[in-house]
Amino acid sequence: MHRDEDWSKISFVTDRYQPAVASRILKRVRERGSLTCGGRTDLAGFGFICPNGQNCGFDTDLCKAVAAAALNSPAAPIKFVSVDTPGRKPALVNDEVDILSRNTTWTSLREAEWGNFTWIMFYDGQGFMVRKDSGVTSLQQVCAESICVAPQTTTYMNLADTCRKLNLQPQIVEVPETDEAFTIYENGGCRVITTDKSGLATRKVSLSDPNAHTVLDVTISKEPLTPSVPKGDELWTDIVRTVMWGLINAEELGITQANVDTMLTSTDPQVKRLLGVEGDFGQKSLGLEPGAIAQAIRAVGNYGELYNRYLGPSGVDIPRGPNKLWSDGGQIYAPPLR
Template sequence: MNRKQLLLLAGIVLLAIVLGACAQQGQQEVKEVEVTRVVEVTREVSGPAAQPPAKKGILQTVRERGKLVCGSRTDLAGFGYLDENGRNVGFDVDLCRAVATAVLGDPEAVEFVPLTAAERGPALQTGEVDLLSRNVTWTTTRDAQWGNFTIIMFYDGQGFMVPTASGITTIEELDGATICVTSGTTTELNLADAFRQRGLDFTPVVFEDTATVYSTYESGGCDATTSDKSQLAAIRSGFADPDAHRILDITISKEPLTPAVPSGDDQWFDIVKTVMAVLINAEELGVTSQNIDEMMKSDNVQVRRLLGIEGDFGQGDLGLDQDFAAKVIRAVGNYGEIYDRYMGPNGDAFTLPRAQNKLWSDGGLIYAPPLR
């Protein structure tokens, strides 16, 4: 091998050594990157992702608190008012007491939060109240925005009250009248719709406070006032001279009144619906606060299921005692007892014929799902 060949061979060997070193360095760099990636992935999957704390349900909150917070009122005879001892009473109030009995075993374990008409929606939306039972009309918009509406417990309709001396008997005779109305209610919209549809004019006299609406009307501050007919009957009963005012035989709207609960808690929604169904079914079955001890011996399978003697209708699934319905009936009575207590022939507040609020089996509209 001559000198040139030796030099060429040495150059090739040297080049191979350099290239091999570079390749080895490159491989090391790649391996370092790969290791880095493996470490990163390992760190990501090495521990469980943080979980948000479970949201506490309303039933648990009520039981831990030891009382039910109920949105109500204290200024409407028959539905929500104070008796001579300052105790909250009324049809809507007793619906709250029924729920308190079902979940706490005590009809007195209720904090009543007086709300104006305008405050009802926000109180539900923010969860300020566990239950709203305050002459609340169920509408599609309120269902979408406020919360969940349960079972219709009172069927009503909007009407008008006028001074008897006015001689007014029809809505057309109210053309151009001033009409007192409560703000934040379906009453405002119904009033505007009814007059617009008939091509009539009116001037609304609007107040947020219901008491101011009616005191203004009674003192002659407007020609008429409008609201649910049951509310007009309640207010009229408290006037200095009830006979000086008449409720027109006119109904301009549907007003299904029902308790409502905050949205987002199906268990609580179902509990309140079931308690309302218990009140209605108890009247259907003839079970009252007065005869419940005797009914505990009944051989009627529906009565025995209602009272928790045999079978069930979902009590355990809802977190309620097997005999919660019996406790509710003992505490507040059935639907008919509650109605008559305040608005029956010998009602504490006034007398209002049940009409469409009779049981379906008696020709009315009051109807609840069967307990099974």
């Protein structure tokens, strides 16, 4: 182990643990010295450009956590690649990214055709936004209106299925999955706009008069937003999944970005195992260093810190709801690392 006095700069020799079958993507990440992260730059809370010009957001920080674990440094760099909606599948299929972390819904077809989805990190659902004075309050009314929706998305397919069940045919206005869609909506190009409710919440605040609009109390789908990786490297899938589990378990155990180094001296066996002080949760088999999860926590904090930073009161202020830990009545749950 090579160590500076500053724990934030700690680094380990990354060839110490080599599994019998090495991860192809982990190998290229280490040879390159950075992780290639596919994401977006235009969605507040999830993926955007910070005032300092750096890529920020909940999804972006998930990439940073994986980079920290894979390269064994909280300062591990990521190479950010902006991926638009149609480009998500090619980015995975053509092996253009090491991880796609871009508010993407995990579906059975995408699992079969796109790549390997890792672990649900945000539970969402599709909703609708209208002007308060529109008179539109029900799903039946929505399906009789003009609706702005992005093509080639689960949003588009969910809308079609829902209105078809009601024997109604809305007027579809195809729009890009960008801020431009909300400009079209606000300028009267459609009477309703639909996307994930998290997206509606983050975009509503940027409208010229947010109070003139409302998100209907209607949810028509399950939208489990999940980071994904290229197919053909099951070990890399396991590595990314394990990092996600580590962030969730860290919140459960009270390990934060601020106290992670202090917690190294904890007597709690779960804490010691998670931070790599003793025991094993599969690091050697994955090709990771014992303290890989500790490095991820040093880089971005635990799951709750990530949420609060970007999606909670410090960010776009989306209530945690189903994204609370299971122990708090939510659906965020991870297997124990042991």
